[in-house]
Amino acid sequence: MQPYPESVPLPSADKRWKLVEATMRRHGYKASALIEVLHTVQESFGYLDDTSLRFVASSLRIPISKVFGVATYYHFFSMKPPGEHTCVVCLGTGCYVKGSGELMKMIEREAHICAGETTPDGKLSLVAARCIGSCSLAPAVVIDGEVIPRAQANAVQEQLRRWIGHDSR
Amino acid sequence: MPEISHYQVKTLTIDGKEVCASEHQTILEVARENNIDIPTLCYFNGLNGVGACRLCLVEVKGNNKLLPACVTQAQEGMEVTAHSPQLHEYRKLIIELLLTERSHVCAVCVSSGHCELQSLAQKLGVNHVTLPYLHEQCKADGSHRHFVADHNRCVLCTRCMRVCDEIEGAHTWDITGRGIRSRMITDMGEPWGDSETCTNCGKCVSVCPVGALVEKGKAVAEMTKPNFLPYLIQMRGKGQ
Amino acid sequence: MTLDELQEIAESEREAQKKITHRINVSVAAGCLSLHSDVVFNILHEEVKKRGMEESCKVKAVGCMGLCAAGPLVRSEPQHTYYRGLPPDSPEVLSAIVDSINGRPVPEFALSPEIPFFAAQKRIVLENCGEIDPERIEDYIGVGGYQSLLTCIAKRSREDVVQEIIKSGLRGRGGGGYPTGLKWSMVAKAAGEQKYVICNADEGDPGAFMDRSVLESDPHRVLEGMAIAAYAVAATKGYIYCRAEYPLAVKRLKVAIRQAEKLGLLGKRIGESDFSFEVEVRIGAGAFVCGEETALIASVEGERGVPRPRPPFPAYSGLNHCPTLLNNVETFANIVPIVRNGAEWFASIGTDKSKGTKVFALVGDVVNTGLIEVPMGMKLRDLVYSLGGGIPDNKKFKAVQTGGPSGGCIPEQFLDMGVDYESLMSAGSIMGSGGMIVMDETACMVDVAKFFMDFTRDESCGKCIPCRVGTTQLHGMLERISEGKGRMEDLDTLERLGNMVKRTALCGLGQTAPNPVSSTVRYFRDEYVQHITNKTCAQGKCPCSKAPSTAAGK
């Protein structure tokens, strides 16, 4: 018996695969590490695609349908490349009673996309969250990783217009 | 009480009838042995139980939760109620919910007459649906050489997935998404015909309770599911 | 490290602290950080340095002080003053604060610790939050950290520790309120070579952030509680399942684990005994149902986080089919004080059946949004009006929602009820994890119910039919009512279907999903009727109020 499976060749020379491999090695290539490994893939590449899922499946010796099942079960994992900028609107209870539902609708109208989508030009991804733990500063919006406490509709709108305004014709 | 070999025999009652259970038997198994009919859908003799469809829920005295008979072990002194107006009401509602979820139009289904959903509905007396139809939109996949998968008829019992994994060892089937958006998939959700792992064994088709997985080219009347049970039990016996 | 060595570190840490005469604590928990408290920290630090006072005055990064609404928060000692809402872009103000440390506090920003928000609290779980630097283990050791663990290992039997927890009357803070000691003794007695301890830090309830604050402000407290639990039930491996939305908590936990391992307080042969306990952090991936224990275990195993029927309970067959002890963050954070001060002390706090304190997240339409810890049994009215400071803009109170998507809305007539597990249950809600969302008169209860059904429908794993299809149907019905297309019969169907889902669903998610609907139908039936018969939403929240009304309503 060999402790590790024969190593599966990396999909390409891209250095980020090394990071993915390192996570798998740290967990001894155990199937239970699947979610941790998918986190590393998403952190490194921004999303999960066919190539990465197949690579992870064969490295951890997990059926490919199962890997796909896990990846699509959890909402944190994305199967599409993210836009250049990301806007997360919290739709948790604390934020909802403080009007984040309206805020979301406003942004959807502004960007002509629905929550969970990216603008066709790849500028902006709009994401809905279920509480990010900033409920005391509701409504919370996260723009490119930075939490905007007590988000104001017009301030968010202004920011978004700077990214998508010109070519929305 | 007579001593029966070294087995630990348990006595319990189901719907007032006194019955015996051997070690590790489930309530459902004991009931069936004694000709007490408990409706089931996700259960398939020979596959691991998942307790998902909730049709087999029974009342057990002293427990304020309803328990799934298919995965609950029989215990000494249990007083089980498998049939009550309340349970009947719940079972009917479960079937009704299923009927509203996707498109179950029996008139155009090749499995009509051999469909467990259909016979459950008849048996439980679900003769009209009062809740609105949700009509979740699903694909029909005819890409496989021998079989067709029409997800509009799938009830997500996961029998196909379990038989493919536990018996065939291929694990071609799994579930993608979650909640009302759950769908059965082959491999990475590509057409079944393109699957690299499917061995064309047809076990999934044999265990599917409805018309979601069927053999190709069968006319409505011809589509009977091969009896798969003895084979499965035999296989499991070997595996353990 | 032995107990004596630990005490030495604690002693020298306290000596070092004594030299510092002035202290300016700056909250760097996520709430205040989002208001740029890191900038405030840096400026204050610079100002102190400029004055050459580093020796005697320490600007310290600490965890959450609770009053998140007024961040960035700072506390200055020995002035005994909080500062609220400090402008990170105004070095003048910050400089004035440093200048004033020996005199009167800067009045525009000062906040007395005597206001009810602070004074009416009883901080046990949160005792170190806002006091110690969460990223320095020495700080934690300085306040007596890890002494309880090493004392247990060196001087107390496993059975003795379990008994202590049983006697304390502590109940699980994750929502169910199951007696913690009983659970421990089940796992302790369960047969199995390998046992696990898992900390549930999934905190999926929207509008709740107690666990987040504890993890960000005092991670060692949770780790020590887990290690004591592991010792008591003879487990050797632990996991903390933390949701991905809490990156700062994950980071601080990882730092804390590394520090504790380095000092031999976690890992192999703790306190130079035979007891080993290793802890790993596992990160969730956005699935509310993974807070349910069997789903959480499936997720730690790398699978779809789908619940399975119980029995078997995790205490007998959990992670990798081994006996597994699973408790909530706040439950673990209660362990150290119980072991340190004794079960009697703990049992003397709170009510008859609900002992100790509870941390609540006060959010929504209330002035002092933030985190509070109060003895069990405190009146709802005091929570909302005294600590919470009442409803902003002189609006009227309508309801408080507890228990998240599994709970209900509690109307005004219950304001004088003492809050504990039983009373909330009798009012048609549950304690849940401690989120309290206050809603004023402008809230529409149909809209709120619809909001929660949308949540549970979206978060249902889809395994069982009653929850998967039932929640979708219930949501559809509420949607129609909110659009003015409801019928009176729908109210009966909501109840009939809701009851069926509660009784037949596989896991707690489905079994409680209809609660927000049933409690609002129960207490605010007239609002539903109004939507159905008048086809209008008096609060203007629902679509029907926007479309031209077809009814002849006035």
Ligand SMILES: Cc1cc2nc3c(=O)[nH]c(=O)nc-3n(C[C@H](O)[C@H](O)[C@H](O)COP(=O)(O)O)c2cc1C
């Ligand atoms: C749908 C659902 C979500 C839950 N979410 C959480 C959670 O986020 N955090 C938590 O500690 N417990 C949660 N629980 C409760 C846990 O299943 C479990 O009872 C608890 O973690 C046990 O710890 P305790 O006894 O210390 O409370 C949830 C339960 C259900 C049914």
Ligand code: SF4
């Ligand atoms: S395809 Fe058939 S066997 Fe598979 S889950 Fe659907 S109904 Fe069940």
Ligand code: SF4
């Ligand atoms: S009640 Fe809902 S979340 Fe729980 S198992 Fe059933 S479908 Fe899944």
Ligand code: FES
């Ligand atoms: S509800 Fe939005 S951050 Fe908690």
Ligand code: FES
């Ligand atoms: S047959 Fe028991 S739950 Fe489906």
